[in-house]
Amino acid sequence: MDNLYAQLFDCGCIKFGEFKLKSGIMSPVYVDFRTLVTYPEALRSVAKAMLVVMKGLSYDRVAGIPYAGLPLGVAVSLEGNVPMLYPRKEVKSYGTAKLIEGGYNPGETVVVIDDIITDGASKIEAIEPLKDAGLIVKDVVIVLDREQGGAAKLAEAGYTLHSVGTLSQVLESLVRQGKVSEEKRDEVARFIAEHQFK
Amino acid sequence: MDNLYAQLFDCGCIKFGEFKLKSGIMSPVYVDFRTLVTYPEALRSVAKAMLVVMKGLSYDRVAGIPYAGLPLGVAVSLEGNVPMLYPRKEVKSYGTAKLIEGGYNPGETVVVIDDIITDGASKIEAIEPLKDAGLIVKDVVIVLDREQGGAAKLAEAGYTLHSVGTLSQVLESLVRQGKVSEEKRDEVARFIAEHQFK
Numbered sequence: 001m002d003n004l005y006a007q008l009f010d011c012g013c014i015k016f017g018e019f020k021l022k023s024g025i026m027s028p029v030y031v032d033f034r035t036l037v038t039y040p041e042a043l044r045s046v047a048k049a050m051l052v053v054m055k056g057l058s059y060d061r062v063a064g065i066p067y068a069g070l071p072l073g074v075a076v077s078l079e080g081n082v083p084m085l086y087p088r089k090e091v092k093s094y095g096t097a098k099l100i101e102g103g104y105n106p107g108e109t110v111v112v113i114d115d116i117i118t119d120g121a122s123k124i125e126a127i128e129p130l131k132d133a134g135l136i137v138k139d140v141v142i143v144l145d146r147e148q149g150g151a152a153k154l155a156e157a158g159y160t161l162h163s164v165g166t167l168s169q170v171l172e173s174l175v176r177q178g179k180v181s182e183e184k185r186d187e188v189a190r191f192i193a194e195h196q197f198k
Numbered sequence: 199m200d201n202l203y204a205q206l207f208d209c210g211c212i213k214f215g216e217f218k219l220k221s222g223i224m225s226p227v228y229v230d231f232r233t234l235v236t237y238p239e240a241l242r243s244v245a246k247a248m249l250v251v252m253k254g255l256s257y258d259r260v261a262g263i264p265y266a267g268l269p270l271g272v273a274v275s276l277e278g279n280v281p282m283l284y285p286r287k288e289v290k291s292y293g294t295a296k297l298i299e300g301g302y303n304p305g306e307t308v309v310v311i312d313d314i315i316t317d318g319a320s321k322i323e324a325i326e327p328l329k330d331a332g333l334i335v336k337d338v339v340i341v342l343d344r345e346q347g348g349a350a351k352l353a354e355a356g357y358t359l360h361s362v363g364t365l366s367q368v369l370e371s372l373v374r375q376g377k378v379s380e381e382k383r384d385e386v387a388r389f390i391a392e393h394q395f396k
Contacts, residue, residue: 078242078276085236
């Protein structure tokens with residue numbers, strides 16, 4: 001996975017510095033896969049890696065979570081020839097008004113596709129309309145697990161998290177490749193250990 | 199283009215019946231490319247057709263307009279190896295808050311990618327944040343022109359519309375392929391003629 005992690009670092013999907021999180025907390029690492037659309041080759045590599053993770057799973061469709069999960073979902077769908085759907089962030093009030101775009105049949109199993117997981121809350125929220133529509137969700141496939149308790153939160157809600165890699169694995173790989181210092185790795189590891197969601 | 203139009207019809211992207219439009223008007227035709235994500239092969243065919251339309255244009259990046267234009271933009275980006283960006287429908291208030299996701303440099307030219315055009319208003323609205331960010335927009339590439347005045351509206355605003363096909367072309371093709379009756383074609387043509395946006 002060294003190549004893929006180097007690609008993600010070079011694309012600016014994983015940045016080191018000082019970043020303000022949603023909670024107001026300052027983080028030494030910022031992971032942002034929305035920028036991945038700038039690099040179609042990297043997006044394709046990530047999609048291929050996600051399809052490898054999905055090999056053991058059984059599913060009818062993939063569901064990309066807007067926004068970051070949408071391009072990932074499309075790339076996985078095109079690369080793996082899997083039908084895709086997505087829950088909208090807001091509902092249209094005209095035409096064929098829907099909460100979910102893309103075809104599906106109730107009772108089908110969908111794998112949820114997204115970029116990262118922090119505390120897992122946004123995943124559980126995004127899965128709600130899929131379940132309300134009669135779809136079965138068992139697995140969530142992401143690119144990067146920040147290892148801050150998200151996997152456990154999903155497990156409590158009945159979902160299994162599968163990630164291409166964890167933040168520790170990415171850090172170790174980047175240190176090995178001389179792209180991140182050991183000091184920075186340790187600083188990020190401390191931050192993650194100190195910021196666990198229970 | 200017969201194959202592509204048949205594919206779009208079979209996918210349910212173009213439906214005939216009675217549909218309530220945003221304006222409250224009942225339409226005999228409903229065009230909805232959001233369902234295209236259900237059919238990765240058709241999505242890839244559409245992306246290839248859009249890249250053919252884009253051949254004469256010069257651009258640095260493509261901009262997909264959420265939601266329908268986003269999967270189309272990703273497919274064009276992957277198929278043509280072109281960097282993509284997209285304007286968000288709402289702005290995040292934390293992290294690296296942005297109106298536009300994906301990398302770009304002011305002064306670069308972007309081609310706007312979307313599914314259809316009706317009166318052109320939503321295109322002009324979606325282009326605003328791109329121009330505010332210093333990007334140059336000259337061309338808008340869509341799959342289907344409903345021929346209700348959108349191209350003229352865009353031209354007035356300084357943009358050139360390019361479409362894979364027009365609704366008339368699609369109708370003629372579907373009649374030729376025995377997928378739509380001549381009566382339905384005439385009904386749709388009357389509707390379009392009677393509902394022009396000035």
